[in-house]
Amino acid sequence: MEQVENKQVILKRYAVEAPKETDMEIKIGKVKLKAPKGSGAFLVKNLYLSCDPYMRGRMRDFHGSYISPFVPGQPIQGFGVAKVVDSDNPDFKPGDMVAGITGWEEYSLIDKTLQLRKIQPDSDIPLSYHVGLLGxxxxxxxxxxxxxxxxxxxxxxxxxxxxxxxxxxxxxxxxxxxxxxxxxxxxxxxxxxxxxxxxxxxxxxxxxxxxxxxxxxxxxxxxxxxxxxxxxxxxxxxxxxxxxxxxxxxxxxxxxxxxxxxxxxxxxxxxxxxxxxxxxxxxxxxxxxxxxxxxxxxxxxxxxxxxxxxxxxxxxxxYLHKYAEFLDHVIRNYKEGKIVYVEDMNEGLESAPAAFVGLFSGKNVGKQVVCVAQE
Amino acid sequence: MEQVENKQVILKRYAVEAPKETDMEIKIGKVKLKAPKGSGAFLVKNLYLSCDPYMRGRMRDFHGSYISPFVPGQPIQGFGVAKVVDSDNPDFKPGDMVAGITGWEEYSLIDKTLQLRKIQPDSDIPLSYHVGLLGxxxxxxxxxxxxxxxxxxxxxxxxxxxxxxxxxxxxxxxxxxxxxxxxxxxxxxxxxxxxxxxxxxxxxxxxxxxxxxxxxxxxxxxxxxxxxxxxxxxxxxxxxxxxxxxxxxxxxxxxxxxxxxxxxxxxxxxxxxxxxxxxxxxxxxxxxxxxxxxxxxxxxxxxxxxxxxxxxxxxxxxYLHKYAEFLDHVIRNYKEGKIVYVEDMNEGLESAPAAFVGLFSGKNVGKQVVCVAQE
Structure with missing residues (x-):
């Protein structure tokens, strides 16, 4: 199986106060575009990544919170929109679009599907909204x-x-x-x-x-x-x-x-x-x-x-039991023109550290997203 | 109509930080033991006075709170247990016992009956409990x-x-x-x-x-x-x-x-x-x-x-609509010995300023009450 390059945003060290760009670094790894047999996992190509303030909590060396810290040397994790490339999970097949926790890299192997959902592409709704308005x-x-x-x-x-x-x-x-x-x-x-x-x-x-x-x-x-x-x-x-x-x-x-x-x-x-x-x-x-x-x-x-x-x-x-009700309410109002949504879109994975750090000085105007690939 | 002496605790000046004894003074006034005809008021003899932390708010020159400040030159006001001496209010007659807002003085003319209630003396329950456990x-x-x-x-x-x-x-x-x-x-x-x-x-x-x-x-x-x-x-x-x-x-x-x-x-x-x-x-x-x-x-x-x-x-x-339910619950448990109540009783109206000020250094052990008269 051929390997391809996999650009990644790695956590270099834990942040002490506000996260800095130098707490992260870009690395080029390698990945097989295949989900290992028996793993139950699936491999995705990441399209849009979400920069969210809560992620600062995961940048710290603090284990007492509701969510565990990132692991130094490993890619940052966060919400994203991604396309399934290969799958060992019967619920996900190549070509499926998903929104949920993925890695800050071009390709990720996903084996946890907590708060991950399959999404139906809808020409009226930008894909990236699945980590913002609808995420x-x-x-x-x-x-x-x-x-x-x-x-x-x-x-x-x-x-x-x-x-x-x-x-x-x-x-x-x-x-x-x-x-x-x-x-x-x-x-x-x-x-x-x-x-x-x-x-x-x-x-x-x-x-x-x-x-x-x-x-x-x-x-x-x-x-x-x-x-x-x-x-x-x-x-x-x-x-x-x-x-x-x-x-x-x-x-x-x-x-x-x-x-x-x-x-x-x-x-x-x-x-x-x-x-x-x-x-x-x-x-x-x-x-x-x-x-x-x-x-x-x-x-x-x-x-x-x-x-x-x-x-x-x-x-x-x-409140996740309300998620379907939420989607229904917001999609309906969005399609009727009663709700709009403002995004701040950065282009390219290498722009992700700056986009994330910018959240804490209010640099972003609207929801901060990073576009890794269009499709 | 003969006048009698009426010892009073007067607010001398507004307190700046914690109230001090010198913010108050004892004065001897005069009072007619009669409720004026047509006033709808009634005259009480005060028996027990309550020292409560919220009263500090009324010691300040600040009008934006939920309760108005005391008036300098006038007696301090607070919860008390009192006996009706004379009445122009058909709902209260001489000999009735009441608990509610009264003055820090021997005799008070009461014309506001908000959160004032008539109480039935009960040999099992100390009268003073009506400003504490039952107040x-x-x-x-x-x-x-x-x-x-x-x-x-x-x-x-x-x-x-x-x-x-x-x-x-x-x-x-x-x-x-x-x-x-x-x-x-x-x-x-x-x-x-x-x-x-x-x-x-x-x-x-x-x-x-x-x-x-x-x-x-x-x-x-x-x-x-x-x-x-x-x-x-x-x-x-x-x-x-x-x-x-x-x-x-x-x-x-x-x-x-x-x-x-x-x-x-x-x-x-x-x-x-x-x-x-x-x-x-x-x-x-x-x-x-x-x-x-x-x-x-x-x-x-x-x-x-x-x-x-x-x-x-x-x-x-x-939550005053729950008051009857409260009295029922607490009196029942008190009579069954399942609830006790600790009071810190000071004797005499002149001890009231020190008793009140003591609240803020934690001098009192249990609920702080001042006994003005036994009956």
Whole structure:
């Protein structure tokens, strides 16, 4: 059996804080395009690879988490879309398209099919969406919003990292649910996307805000403009508040019902000051933190008490029984033009380390994907 | 109508950090022992006054909370047990006993009956229990444990400030529910109480622990003693762990299902490191913090994610529809000797400021009450 070259992204060493490109290296290996007899495995050609923030946890030498670390000297692993080349597994045959955990390399031998699914190519849906809109990030948005946030029509929803793989769908689901939705992001390009393409009611660039608390509230500025005191403001209708957008923005004059937290850190602290009674915070990721330990700390937890706030952390894997329902809901709305999805596509496996590292400085605009091969 | 002297505890000035005795002063006023005609009010003689940590919030010049601040120059207000002396309210007549919000003074004119209830003297139950076991703190324990913590039989429950007004009942309810219960407190006297009178499985003095995380876990020491590695420990039964209490204590080798948090701060941070999958944290109070803002900060929120922890803040006032059920449950168990209650009783109204201030250094052993008059 002939061997072919197999370009790979190898973990060189564990990352200490934020992952660096030099923690990874490109190597050229060799692979037989054959699944060993009796292995139950199948060999795939990788087409699209997903860069996801949770992978940082696997870059560390820490074994106490819900997922094991990568192995130095071995290829990085992550979600991908791939085409079966050869198979010793009766459920998968050559030509099948799959989405699930694969290696950061041209060809991978897959012997674990946990959360791996066969996908039907659909000319209306880009293949790469199976690691984004229709993959783990999309499902995280769906499960987090519907199962964790208990949303009600008309509620006020705040999403951080809102143009990211998860955030952009959370905001659109919330809009479809009849909520008022504001997103934060880290550049004016992303803010434009949120407002003009993704349908958020408002969006702001957190890097331009010196006071995140004020950014969420904008009460003081409005108090001055409208010339009203503390008491009067309670008798002003929300319509009037909504009209008075003379300032940079009026985001949550009446507070936040749902905060979908993708970042932790100072944004979480600011949101805690602005939650409404019985507000909910879905703790999805803490991408602002480079370690498990947050050196800056969260200082406003006290404010959960008067507002009876529920803060709920979750993993999408607890809700996999909802996956079919999710696909149905999102595909239908996507085909009706009610949901869009923004990807940031890098070309070539060698671009993967930079694409991954870029997640942690917010370089990507939309869901970060790496195209290894078109087919 | 003759006037009588009315000794009062007056708020002299708003407290800045922890309340001090000098923020209050004793004054002798005058009062007519008569409820004004047409006022709908009633005049009571105060018997027992309750010192509760939430009152610190009312000592501050901050109007944004769920309860308004005290008024400087006016008596402190709080829960108390009182006897009606004269009434212009048809629902209350002289001789009736009531429990609810009253003034820190010998006689009070009451015109608000929100969360005030008439009580039936019962020779088996000390009158003062109506501001403790059967009052707001007891109900906080009941609502917090049953409605917020969603307890299941056999779960592992940790309670901080465990000998306090709320904590001591949480622990006993958890034991009655079939849970394993550990409490923390701030003196060896309190630890003795927890273990020998209140029926906790284990208790420890947090002031003697240099590493709260290790105190909750005690895994490393046990690993050494038992000579087992990381993997073997999962195959050791909980019985064996429970037997191996050669060290200072084996509190949560398998982690915490429910943390009933009365203190916030470093104990919350340590608990976050030791939660089990789908663990719940009831945020009841943050008595360790002297301000709304926690300058030290909470650093371990990340750990909520792999364990999918729910952190829920609450106020007992949201559950008042359960009050009758609560009274029934607690009175029945108390009369059957299955629940006990520890009070710290100060004698005389002039002792109230010191008693209240003592809460914040943990001076009280059990629920802090001030006896103004026996009848």
């Amino acid at each position: 783990m990030p999309g499902f995280t948005a769906y499960a987090g919003f519907y199962e964790v946030c208990s949303p009600k029509k008309g509620e006020h929803v705040f999403v951080s990292a809102a143009s990211g793989a998860v955030g952009q769908l959370v905001g659109q689901l919330a809009k479809l649910h009849g909520c008022y939705v504001v997103g934060s992001a880290g550049s004016s390009e992303k803010v434009d996307l949120l407002k003009n393409k993704l349908g958020f009611d408002e969006a702001f660039n957190y890097k331009e805000e010196t006071d995140l608390d004020a950014a969420l509230k904008r009460l003081n500025i409005l108090d001055l403009i409208l010339g009203v005191g503390l008491y009067m403001k309670f008798s002003i209708s929300s319509e009037l508040w909504a009209q008075s957008t003379i300032t940079k923005g009026v985001y949550f004059p009446e507070g936040i019902d749902i905060y979908f937290d993708n970042v932790g850190g100072p944004m979480l602290d600011a949101a805690l000051l602005n939650m409404r009674v019985h507000g909910r915070i879905a703790v999805c990721g803490m991408v602002s933190q480079h370690g498990f330990y947050d050196p800056q700390g969260i200082h406003n937890l006290y404010f959960m008490i008067p507002k009876r706030v529920r803060m709920q952390a979750f993993l999408q894997t607890d | 707001m703190p007891g109900f906080t324990a009941y609502a917090g444990f049953y409605e917020v913590c969603s307890p299941k039989k056999g779960e592992h429950v940790f309670v901080s400030a465990a000998s306090g007004a709320v904590g001591q009942l949480v622990g006993q309810l958890a034991k009655l529910h079939g849970c394993y219960v550990v409490g923390s407190a701030g003196s060896s006297e309190k630890v003795d109480l927890l273990k020998n009178k209140l029926g906790f499985d284990e208790a420890f003095n947090y002031k003697e622990e240099t590493d709260l995380d290790a105190a909750l876990k005690r895994l490393n020491i046990l690993d050494l003693i038992l000579g087992v590695g990381l993997y073997m420990k999962f195959s050791i039964s909980s019985e064996l762990w429970a037997q191996s209490t050669i060290t200072k204590g084996v509190y949560f080798p398998e982690g915490i299902d429910i943390y009933f948090d009365n203190v916030g701060g470093p104990m919350l941070d340590a608990a976050l490191l030791n939660m089990r999958v789908h663990g719940r944290i009831a945020v009841c109070g943050m008595v360790s913090q002297h301000g709304f803002y926690d300058p030290q900060g909470i650093h371990n929120l990340y750990f909520m994610i792999p364990k999918r922890v729910r952190m829920q803040a609450f106020l007992q006032t949201d």
